[in-house]
Amino acid sequence: xxxxxxxxxxxxxxxxxxxxxxxxxxxxxxSVSWYQQTPGQGLQFLFEYFSETQRNKGNFPGRFxxxxxxxxxSEMNVSTLxxxxxxxYLCASSIDSANTGELFFGEGSRLTVL
Amino acid sequence: xxxxxxxxxxxxxxxxxxVTLDCTYDTSDQSYGLFWYxxxxxxxxxxxxxQGSYDEQNATEGRYSLNFxxxxxxxxxxxxxxxLGDSAMYxxxxxxxxxxxxxxxxxxxxxxxxxx
Numbered sequence: 001x002x003x004x005x006x007x008x009x010x011x012x013x014x015x016x017x018x019x020x021x022x023x024x025x026x027x028x029x030x031s032v033s034w035y036q037q038t039p040g041q042g043l044q045f046l047f048e049y050f051s052e053t054q055r056n057k058g059n060f061p062g063r064f065x066x067x068x069x070x071x072x073x074s075e076m077n078v079s080t081l082x083x084x085x086x087x088x089y090l091c092a093s094s095i096d097s098a099n100t101g102e103l104f105f106g107e108g109s110r111l112t113v114l
Numbered sequence: 115x116x117x118x119x120x121x122x123x124x125x126x127x128x129x130x131x132x133v134t135l136d137c138t139y140d141t142s143d144q145s146y147g148l149f150w151y152x153x154x155x156x157x158x159x160x161x162x163x164x165q166g167s168y169d170e171q172n173a174t175e176g177r178y179s180l181n182f183x184x185x186x187x188x189x190x191x192x193x194x195x196x197x198l199g200d201s202a203m204y205x206x207x208x209x210x211x212x213x214x215x216x217x218x219x220x221x222x223x224x225x226x227x228x229x230x
Contacts, residue, residue, distance in 0.1 A: 102149065108158070
C-alpha cells in the first residue's frame with residue numbers, strides 16, 4: 001500500500017511569507033505527527049493529531065500550526081517565515097495511539113527561507 | 115537535559131563487519147518504547163527496530179538487533195554483516211509513558227559510513 005506522502009517536496013519562500021505543507025498518511029492510519037529537522041537542532045517534535053484533534057504539541061511558537069481532516073490528511077502552516085525556519089519537515093503516521101506502534105515517515109518537505 | 119544521547123557523531127565500519135551504535139536514554143516512566151531509525155541521504159526516515167520497556171528479550175530484525183540493558187538505560191543497535199547500503203544517519207528514539215501517544219523524542223544521530 002502507498003506510504004506517507006508529503007507535498008511539496010521542495011519549496012523556497014522569503015521572510016515574512018507563510019507556507020502550508022501537506023501530509024497524507026498511510027491508509028487506515030489515524031495518527032499524524034510532524035517533526036522539524038535542522039542540522040543544529042536535530043529532529044524536533046512539532047505536534048501530533050488523532051481523529052482531527054491535536055493531542056500533543058512541542059515547544060514551537062504559535063506561528064507553527066496544524067490541522068487534521070476527517071480523512072486523516074494533515075496540513076501544517078508556518079506564518080511570518082523566518083530564516084531559521086529553513087528545515088526538512090517530516091510527517092509521520094501510525095495506525096493507532098498504542099504505545100508500541102512504529103512511526104512511518106514520509107520523504108519530507110524541504111523548506112528554504114531566503 | 116538530553117533525553118536521548120548518542121555519543122558517536124560518526125562511525126566507520128568495514129564492509130561485512132559488525133558495528134554497534136550506542137544509545138542511552140533518560141526517563142522516569144516505567145512504560146516506554148525505544149526505536150531505531152535509519153535516514154539515508156534521500157531524507158526519508160526508515161524504521162529499523164523496536165524494543166518495549168517490558169520486553170524481556172532483545173529485539174531482532176534481520177541483520178539488526180537491539181542490545182537492551184534496562185538498568186543502564188542503554189539501547190544499542192547492532193548491525194551485523196555491514197553493507198554499503200547501510201551508510202546513513204541512524205537515530206535512536208523514545209516514546210515515553212502510556213499517554214504520550216506519538217510524541218517521540220529523537221537523539222542527535224550517528225553517521226555511519228561503510229567502507230568497501
